[in-house]
C-alpha cells in the first residue's frame with residue numbers, strides 16, 4: 001500500500017537535515033527517508049585503522065575510475081550523512097566566488113544568485129550550527145550582517161606561537177570558523193572540552209559536540225509530531241505522473257529486498273551530490289529517457305571536489321596541542337604578486353597521533369620515530385579551487401556499475417599554495433621540507449570525495465543547468481534538490497555552510513511560495 005505524506009525529504013546530510021528542521025514547524029506531514037541508520041557509539045570511533053583501512057563506516061561497494069575498481073571512503077550513509085564525520089570548518093564563500101573569476105586553468109563561472117541573496121541565511125546557519133569565529137579577522141571575509149554567534153576557539157600554545165610567527169611575517173592568520181556545540185547544554189562551554197578528542201576529521205563524534213546535521217537538523221525536527229524519520233530506507237527510484245512534470249512515487253527498496261512506495265505533494269532530494277545524481281540517473285522512465293530531469297545530459301556532470309592536500313610540518317619544538325583546528329590563513333586566496341590567480345586557503349587539521357602517523361606515513365622521516373613525528377607535527381590542510389568540467393562526474397555504465405570520472409584541473413594553483421607554505425617553514429620554527437600525505441579522501445589517491453559539489457548545477461537557463469536558482473528541478477514542478485549538487489563553482493572554502501545557507505533560503509521559498 002502506498003503511504004501518503006505532504007513532504008518527503010530524502011537524505012539527512014547538511015541539506016536534508018537542515019531542511020527537515022526548517023520545514024518541521026509548518027505542521028505539514030513530513031517523512032524523512034534515510035538510507036542508513038545511526039552511527040554506533042563504540043571504541044572503534046577513534047581508531048584510525050578501523051576508519052581508514054577497514055573503512056568501518058563506509059558501505060562495501062565497488063565503483064570504477066578509469067576502469068579501475070575502488071571502494072570509496074565516502075559517502076557515509078548515516079543519519080547526518082557526511083557531517084557525522086566532517087571537520088566542522090564552516091566558512092562562507094567570498095562575494096567574488098559568486099562572480100565569474102579568472103583562474104590559472106580557465107574561468108570559474110558565475111552563480112545565478114549573489115552573496116547578498118545568501119547572506120541572511122549564512123547568518124542563520126551560523127547560529128544553528130554553533131559557529132565560533134571572529135568577524136573582521138579574515139582579510140578575505142565577505143561583509144556580514146552580524147558577528148559570529150560564538151567566540152572563536154582558543155589556540156593552544158603551539159598554535160598561538162604559529163599564529164604569532166605568521167603575523168610577524170606580515171600575514172593575517174585568523175581563528176578557523178568552527179561549528180562546535182560546546183554550549184549545547186545551555187551553558188557557555190570552554191575549549192577544554194576539546195581535550196576529549198584524540199582524532200577529529202573523518203571520525204565519528206560520540207560526545208555530540210561537533211555540530212552536525214543529525215544533532216542540529218534531524219533531532220530538533222523530530223521534536224515535532226508531524227515529522228517521521230525512516231532509517232534504512234534507501235530510495236531506489238522516483239517516478240513521475242502522466243504529465244511527466246510531477247514526481248508521484250518515491251520508491252524505497254530495503255536491504256531485505258522489500259519495496260515500499262510513498263507519495264507526497266513535494267519532494268526534497270538531498271542524497272548528496274553523488275547520491276542525488278545517481279538517484280536521478282537510475283530514475284530513467286518513458287517521460288525522462290535520459291534519467292529524471294536530464295534532457296540536458298547535465299545530471300552527474302561538472303563534479304568538483306577541490307584540490308586538497310594534507311601537509312605535515314615538523315616543528316623544532318614539541319607540539320602539545322590536542323586540538324589544533326583553530327587557525328586558518330587566507331592571504332593567498334586571490335593570489336599574490338608572483339602568482340596573480342586564486343590559490344586557495346590554508347587551515348589546520350585535526351592532530352595526527354602516532355597510530356595515524358604510522359598509517360599515513362609508513363616510512364618515518366629520516367632520523368625520527370613515528371612517536372617523535374607525532375609529538376612535533378603541525379598538520380596543515382590546503383584547499384584550492386577546481387573548475388567544473390563536463391567530463392568530471394558520476395554515472396552508471398551499461399552494466400549498471402557506478403563510474404566516477406575525475407581528472408584534476410587547476411592544479412598549478414594548489415602547487416603554488418603549497419610552495420607558499422613550504423617557503424615560510426623556517427619562519428614558523430619548523431624543519432625544512434614538509435611531509436606530504438596522500439590522504440585517501442576518496443578511497444584512491446587523486447579522487448576527491450570529501451567535498452562533493454556540482455553534478456546538478458543551478459542556473460537561470462534551463463538548457464544549461466539542472467536546477468533553477470531556488471534549487472527546483474527545471475523539468476519538474478514538485479522537486480527541489482538541496483545538497484552539494486547545486487554548486488556552480490567550488491570556491492576554495494569548505495562547502496557545508498553554503499549548503500546549509502542555500503537550504504535555508506530554499507526552505508523559506510517553499511514556505512512562502514509553494515506550501
Ligand SMILES: Cc1cc2nc3c(=O)[nH]c(=O)nc-3n(C[C@H](O)[C@H](O)[C@H](O)COP(=O)(O)OP(=O)(O)OC[C@H]3O[C@@H](n4cnc5c(N)ncnc54)[C@H](O)[C@@H]3O)c2cc1C
Nearest residue numbers: 011013014015035081082087088089235272483484494496
Ligand atoms: C572527512 C570529511 C571531512 C570534511 N570536513 C568538512 C569541513 O571541515 N567543512 C565543510 O564545510 N565540509 C566538510 N566536509 C564535507 C561535508 O561533509 C559535506 O559538504 C556535507 O556533508 C554535504 O552535505 P550534503 O547534504 O550535500 O550530503 P551528505 O552529507 O553526503 O548527505 C547525504 C545523505 O543522503 C543519504 N542518502 C544517499 N543516498 C540515498 C538514497 N538513495 N536514499 C535515501 N538516503 C540517501 C546519505 O545516507 C546521507 O545521509 C567533510 C567531509 C568529509 C568526508
